[in-house]
Amino acid sequence: MNEFQSVLAIAYRDFVKFLRDRNRLIATFIFPILFIGVLGTSFQSGLGDALGYDYRLFVFLGVIGQTLFQSTAAGIISLTEDREQDFSQEIFVSPISRFTIVIGKIFGETLVAMSQVIGIVLFGFIIQVPFSVGAVLAMLPFFLIVCFFGGAFGILVVSFLGAGRGAREVFPFLIFPQFFLAGVFNPIKDIGLPLNILTYMAPMRYGVDVLRSVYYSGSSAYDKVVLLPLWMNLLIIVGLGSVMFVYGTYRFTTKEQNR
Amino acid sequence: MNAIIVKDLVKKYHKSEQNAVDGISFDVKEGEFFALLGPNGAGKTTTISILTTILSKTSGEITVAGFDLERQSSDVRRRVGIIFQNPSLDENLTAEENIRLHCILYGLFPFKVTYNGMPGEYKERVKELTEVLGLSEKEMFQAIKTFSGGMKRKLEIIRSLMHKPHVLFLDEPTIGLDPLSRKNLWDYLTEIRKKDKMTVFLTTHYLDEAENVDRVCIINKGKIVSIGAPQEIKNSLTEHYILVDADERLKLRMELEEKRLQFKDGDFPVKVILEGRSAQEVIKMIDTPLSLLTIHQPSLEEAYLQIVGEK
Numbered sequence: 349m350n351e352f353q354s355v356l357a358i359a360y361r362d363f364v365k366f367l368r369d370r371n372r373l374i375a376t377f378i379f380p381i382l383f384i385g386v387l388g389t390s391f392q393s394g395l396g397d398a399l400g401y402d403y404r405l406f407v408f409l410g411v412i413g414q415t416l417f418q419s420t421a422a423g424i425i426s427l428t429e430d431r432e433q434d435f436s437q438e439i440f441v442s443p444i445s446r447f448t449i450v451i452g453k454i455f456g457e458t459l460v461a462m463s464q465v466i467g468i469v470l471f472g473f474i475i476q477v478p479f480s481v482g483a484v485l486a487m488l489p490f491f492l493i494v495c496f497f498g499g500a501f502g503i504l505v506v507s508f509l510g511a512g513r514g515a516r517e518v519f520p521f522l523i524f525p526q527f528f529l530a531g532v533f534n535p536i537k538d539i540g541l542p543l544n545i546l547t548y549m550a551p552m553r554y555g556v557d558v559l560r561s562v563y564y565s566g567s568s569a570y571d572k573v574v575l576l577p578l579w580m581n582l583l584i585i586v587g588l589g590s591v592m593f594v595y596g597t598y599r600f601t602t603k604e605q606n607r
Numbered sequence: 608m609n610a611i612i613v614k615d616l617v618k619k620y621h622k623s624e625q626n627a628v629d630g631i632s633f634d635v636k637e638g639e640f641f642a643l644l645g646p647n648g649a650g651k652t653t654t655i656s657i658l659t660t661i662l663s664k665t666s667g668e669i670t671v672a673g674f675d676l677e678r679q680s681s682d683v684r685r686r687v688g689i690i691f692q693n694p695s696l697d698e699n700l701t702a703e704e705n706i707r708l709h710c711i712l713y714g715l716f717p718f719k720v721t722y723n724g725m726p727g728e729y730k731e732r733v734k735e736l737t738e739v740l741g742l743s744e745k746e747m748f749q750a751i752k753t754f755s756g757g758m759k760r761k762l763e764i765i766r767s768l769m770h771k772p773h774v775l776f777l778d779e780p781t782i783g784l785d786p787l788s789r790k791n792l793w794d795y796l797t798e799i800r801k802k803d804k805m806t807v808f809l810t811t812h813y814l815d816e817a818e819n820v821d822r823v824c825i826i827n828k829g830k831i832v833s834i835g836a837p838q839e840i841k842n843s844l845t846e847h848y849i850l851v852d853a854d855e856r857l858k859l860r861m862e863l864e865e866k867r868l869q870f871k872d873g874d875f876p877v878k879v880i881l882e883g884r885s886a887q888e889v890i891k892m893i894d895t896p897l898s899l900l901t902i903h904q905p906s907l908e909e910a911y912l913q914i915v916g917e918k
Contacts, residue, residue: 350714353711353714353717353718354711354712354718356711356718357707357708357711357712357718358708358712360718360720361697361700361704361708364699364700364704365697365699365700368699368750369699435695435696435697437661437689437691437695438691438695438696438697438709439712440661441659441660441661441684441687441689442684442709442712442713443681443682443684443685443712443713443714444712604661605660605661605662605663606621606663607620607621607662
């Protein structure tokens with residue numbers, strides 16, 4: 349019971365921290381504006397019908413997947429920030445399970461990522477991205493799954509890079525290439541085998557593709573956009589995510605103690 | 608009963624060739640005020656980090672509040688309160704939110720999003736704390752970024768006492784505080800000790816702080832150099848002497864020799880070692896009229912410098 353309450357408390361703390369950080373709030377909305385607004389709109393007018401599907405919608409869904417994955421992963425990296433500020437010591441000496449701490453952190457960052465998605469959806473509405481509100485709402489449970497996956501990726505990264513500046517400095521190098529390997533704003537369906545192998549190695553790919561596989565399900569654009577069937581994406585996310593979560597949490601906590 | 612039992616504790620960091628803590632053993636009795644004293648790098652923070660489950664030991668046996676540190680770490684955590692060397696408050700939260708988070712992590716109250724949703728008992732305790740901290744009710748609900756260093760320390764102590772710990776660990780709690788804040792904090796600690804009769808384990812490199820504890824353990828380079836009541840350490844490790852001078856210095860020196868009093872020859876004033884006698888007895892033995900007489904009061908600082916300097 350206490351573990352559940354603690355998850356809520358840790359998540360609450362993370363969410364409050366986000367709401368009170370004005371710079372982070374502003375930065376949250378700048379990227380979607382650039383990606384969906386500027387990139388999406390300009391490519392749509394250039395490529396237009398050649399793709400056979402709406403490019404802005406493609407980017408819109410890609411950015412939602414990328415935001416959920418990246419925001420949660422980046423939030424978990426903040427465990428190292430806490431470590432520097434020594435606040436994590438207060439959490440780590442409390443009598444709760446180490447897994448509870450990481451779950452609480454992932455849950456908190458999920459709330460942060462979800463509120464960012466609300467911003468993206470509103471922005472998409474303003475610039476008239478042709479999306480269906482009902483279909484976006486139907487993706488909600490999958491949003492949570494992508495967040496968990498991002499969080500699991502984050503804790504694995506932290507567990508290898510350790511506390512301190514290392515993780516924060518290396519993290520962008522691990523996340524930015526995934527924008528392209530995951531096909532957030534570039535179609536990667538027919539890019540040839542060598543590059544395709546690389547895309548399979550980018551976890552974000554599955555986070556983005558799972559949302560597109562839900563959204564485009566039954567539509568004519570499905571075959572042109574979606575990379576893997578829904579079940580396969582889910583299997584990879586749940587399987588790989590669970591391994592990353594358990595191993596990352598175990599490694600992170602033991603590494604902290606066994607210095 | 609002992610609140611803390613440490614047997615042959617060794618800690619060797621992965622990247623280090625030497626042991627940071629090198630086979631130390633000591634007990635802390637229940638209700639005792641115990642200080643671990645030593646220079647920077649002596650192994651104080653390493654020891655307290657191990658005792659508070661933050662760091663794992665290389666070898667040794669440790670019991671805290673009756674629980675084995677390794678096998679029952681969760682039980683240990685539930686029963687100890689910790690004040691870290693660096694502030695561990697969340698600067699983004701208000702004072703009340705910091706306290707609320709702590710209470711929930713320790714299972715004292717269920718989680719509620721707002722203060723208003725929390726049970727009456729919690730609100731009562733927060734109200735009491737507001738008074739202890741000397742804060743206005745409004746300040747309790749402000750982000751702690753604006754608080755002074757002393758105030759933050761006090762808030763941390765209050766937070767660590769919320770779950771009524773058996774043992775309170777303080778790792779150099781007054782570091783970075785101005786003298787007034789240090790004194791205030793010290794008075795407050797003394798007060799809560801008297802009231803709650805809890806075991807307090809302190810690390811410090813301020814000697815004056817260690818003067819007032821029940822027992823002090825001096826460590827240097829990972830080893831225990833001396834352990835006992837501050838007075839015992841002073842007695843066993845420092846010289847007790849008087850300083851004397853006279854207009855007729857030759858006569859004084861001859862008299863000291865004649866009466867077989869041990870003194871350090873050289874500059875004046877002369878240092879006469881008491882050798883177990885009281886200062887009064889020695890003074891009575893000297894007939895030469897004195898122009899100066901100083902009774903030396905040994906301090907823990909002297910003992911400490913002697914120990915740390917020697918090793």
